[in-house]
Structure formats: structure tokens, C-alpha cells
Amino acid sequence: MGFGVRKHYLNKAKGNVVTSRGFVCNKEGQRGKDKRDHLTKVGRAETIMGCHARMGIKLIRKTGKYRVYDFVAEHNHELHKPECVHMMQSVRKLVDVQA
Template sequence: MRFSIRSEYCEKNKFTKQIISRNLVCNKEGFWKVDKRDPLTKIPRVETRTGCETRLFVKLDVSSGKFVVIDFKEKYNHELVSLDCAHMLPSQRKISSTQAIELDSASKSGLRLGQSFELMGREVDNEKQITNMFWADEQMIMDYAQFGDVVTFDTTYKLNKEHRPFASFVGFNHHREAVVFGAALLYDETA
């Protein structure tokens, strides 16, 4: 429902191993503990938690055999994901049994796994809605903050299998080594 979840607590029956209660929370619940290695880490962990208080606690009703909502708290402190992108949330990134069968069939037909996922991606983007893509990870953003005084922008044309322009944003660090600040795969060459 426009946010990713994680299981905070799960209680099982000691004998049957059946789940009897579970507490589901927003994946942004709580805060990470301070990493003792923090000054020594080259790539620090990205802070993703905001202390969100949204939670759902369910318990098994033994008489009916169904789970009953015991407690529900809807108190967000972050923006929710649009419905169009909800399937990309970490808790939703699973393939269905139908998709697994399709991947298995594609494998038996001689398609490599990468080709199979590309085929599934084309089925998702059958209306040609995915156009330009830009990406920069946390390290690239930190490098840009430190060394972004001079940035070069370069494009290589039609060297990938899709024949799309690839653009890179590059600079230099204090050791005069090339540092990538970001990259883009362009659908076309329009502004």
C-alpha cells in the first residue's frame, strides 16, 4: 500500500511451528544503531529509516483459524510511493509463480537468464513508457560534493545493443583520478 514492510516480530507455536502472531512495520521504522566502524568505512550505509510509527499486529484466532488484527497504527512521517511504482518496493520485489514458469520455459528454450528478464521487462514496458534513465549512487553524490568543481559531460553514441546514447558525468579527485558523478542512458538525443 505505497510503502514497504518488514516483519519486526514473529511468534510461532513451539510444537507445530505455525505462526501465531506477527508484527509488521514500515521498512522506515526505527533508526540504525551507530556503526562502530563508521570512521573506517569507505562506503557508509545509506540512512533509510525515519522513525515511522506505522505498524500492524495480527494474532491467530484458534477457533476460526484466521488472523485477527489486534493493533493497527497508521502514522507516516515520510512520503508514500506512487501506486505506479509500488511494485518496485523491496517487500514487493518477488516474482510470481507464473513469472517463474515463464523464466523456466525461456531457459528450456535456450534463452539466458538476462535475456529472459529483458523479455519480461519489455512486456512491462510494452507501452514504451520508460524513456531516459539517470542514476547516481550515494558514493557518486558524496564525490560530487567534494570534487564537483569541474564536471565533464560526455556521450558515447550507439555503442550498446539498444543503440541508445550513453552519457557520463565525470570529474577528478585530489589524486587526479577520474571520478564518476553520475550516468544516464538516453532514449533519444532531444533536449
């Protein structure tokens, strides 16, 4: 079982130090209004479902380590099958050995 991950936001301090970062499910958000011509017959696939699964991390300045401060694990859609996980965009990276 798997799902795609997308970067949501990034906060930096002076000196380009990442202070917090958010990650969301790739099906998070709402689909906007279709702005194409009304004569379009074939619509696009529905990929955004309003999923609320997310994780937020922030830097603890005293230790220099990151801590998870926001985590929601519930999805409102079916997850990908294990045999199809390698085809998801967030996982689809070619290693030098594979190339």
C-alpha cells in the same frame, strides 16, 4: 502511494502453529551508530526514519482465524509514488510468466 513492509516478529505454539505475527513499515526503527572508519567520505543513505506504522495479527483458537489486534496507519515520511511501487523490495517478486 505505497510503502515497503517488513516482518517484525513471529510467535509459534507447539506444533509450529503461528499464534501471532507483526509487520512494520520498512522505515521503522532507529539507525545505529556508524562503526566505519572516520576517514570514510561518502556515508550511506538515510533509510530508517523511526516510522511507527505497524500491524499485528493473532490467532483466535476457537475459530482458527487470524484477527488484527494492533494497527497504526500513520507514517512520518513520504510514501512512494504509484509508478515506483514495483521497485520496492517487498513487492519485487518475479512471477514465472515474467521470467
